Amino acid sequence: MTAVPEITLNDGTTIPQLGFGVWQVPADEAQDVVAEALKVGYRHIDTAAIYGNEEGVGRAIAESGIPREELYITTKLWVSDFKAGQTKEALRTSLQKLGLDYVDLYLIHWPSPEDEKYLEAWKALEELQAEGLTRSIGVSNFLPHHLDRVAEVGTKTPAINQIELHPALQQRQVQEANESRGIKTQAWSPLAQGAVFGDEPIVKAAEAHGVSPAQVIIRWHLQQGRILFPKSVTPERIASNFDVFGFELSDAEVDAITALERDGRTGMHPDSFNP
Template sequence: MTAIPTVTLNNGVTMPQLGFGVFQVPDEETTAAVATALKAGYRSIDTAVIYGNERGVGRALADSGIARDELFITTKLWNADQGYDSTLAAFETSLDKLGLDHVDLYLIHWPTPARDRYLDTWRALEKLYADGRTRAIGVSNFRPAHLERLLGAASVVPAVNQIELHPGLQQRESRDFHARHGIATEAWSPLAQGAVLKNDAVTTIAARHGRSPAQVVLRWHLQIGNVVIPKSVTEARIHENLDVFGFELDAREIDALDALDRGMRTGPDPDTLN
């Protein structure tokens, strides 16, 4: 298997460009799924408080025998925990569940603009970063307007913005903003929960390469520069999602997938979720 490429974040930390997500995986199934992913070769694992499976991730990490410095672990602060002191407390709870003394990336999960706490929350993330409790800090589901406000008050520029992104929702405005400010774009729901996999353009390209539609879409993400975290609990698909380095999409194929943008969300709107 070809080694997973990395992206260098704006603080010099390297992050695998392809990782393993555990959204919607019950805690009791998470340990086995993460163990399978680690055995397959994944080294980046993405979880969150609200997923309820940080302990399951931690069990798999502890059982893996993989050196801590070979792993890249991301978790996220939930909305109800936003605020300076509550963020610091929530972070300690996450570390305890994961069984770690630090994480590699800590994210504010949603901007929750009606709560209006993400500036205080970011100050807490900056403290955690300064104290070496997390190697990088970032946000998730922030629109450019949220980021503009954050950057106006921040001492540390977010390293990552993790957003819903797939051929049906390409988020060009956000990606352009990220590029201008040195923020890595990370895609959640990279396959639109399967909604894009039956598209004619996707299936045609897949047949041409002798690959699955999911592999084609993941390859598109990688070639346009996204960090991507597909999720599965099926061993065959966990392996399939990692096997995306033995082929390349040409410019016409990239253009065909770029043409699929429909503004199609599978998840909440960041401006209204609180």
């Protein structure tokens, strides 16, 4: 089986650099889709309470026969739960749905910063980690000033900040803020939902290496040290997105893709998203 590189986090744990995401995977398809990903070789699965598919992910894990210690499972705390002061209950509910005793990573999904309730949630995450219900804790969609506030109230630094990141939106200031704090950057929507597949540097690199545009972009992320989890429900694409360790982009190819930076955000802006 292909060996996926492991990234060491600031709490001493490790995470597979390449994972599999299940955002927008329907609940009734999640079990089969995750089972396919596990069969291909993925061992890092990223879900969230708001996705509504934790049960399907859990069933796939249970039926896979793969030892729990060989898997890396992430789920996320939704805004309504921490606004209601139900952070601990939310993780316990997710664990029940997943059929697990613990997750490897628990993230605050969005800061929803208007009332700074995310700061209370962060304190609760620290307690959940101390209780052993999650091995690592982190955040998602946090900007540098949100990270500053977490540092002011917390006793631990997030292990990961999961942000929208792809060639058309590289959030370099956030990446730099993460690095300066010892936080690893994890990319969601790493393929820009296909919006950059036709960009010339990506097309040229794909032709040069005999691979797909998606495989080129995944290599671009990997070679810059980021953690990512492309998502697909198509078996062929699930497999091809994992088949990215047999070629390497040149420095010039990486630089040309990096130069595609523009305001290509596909999701909400963290400062204005207050569900």
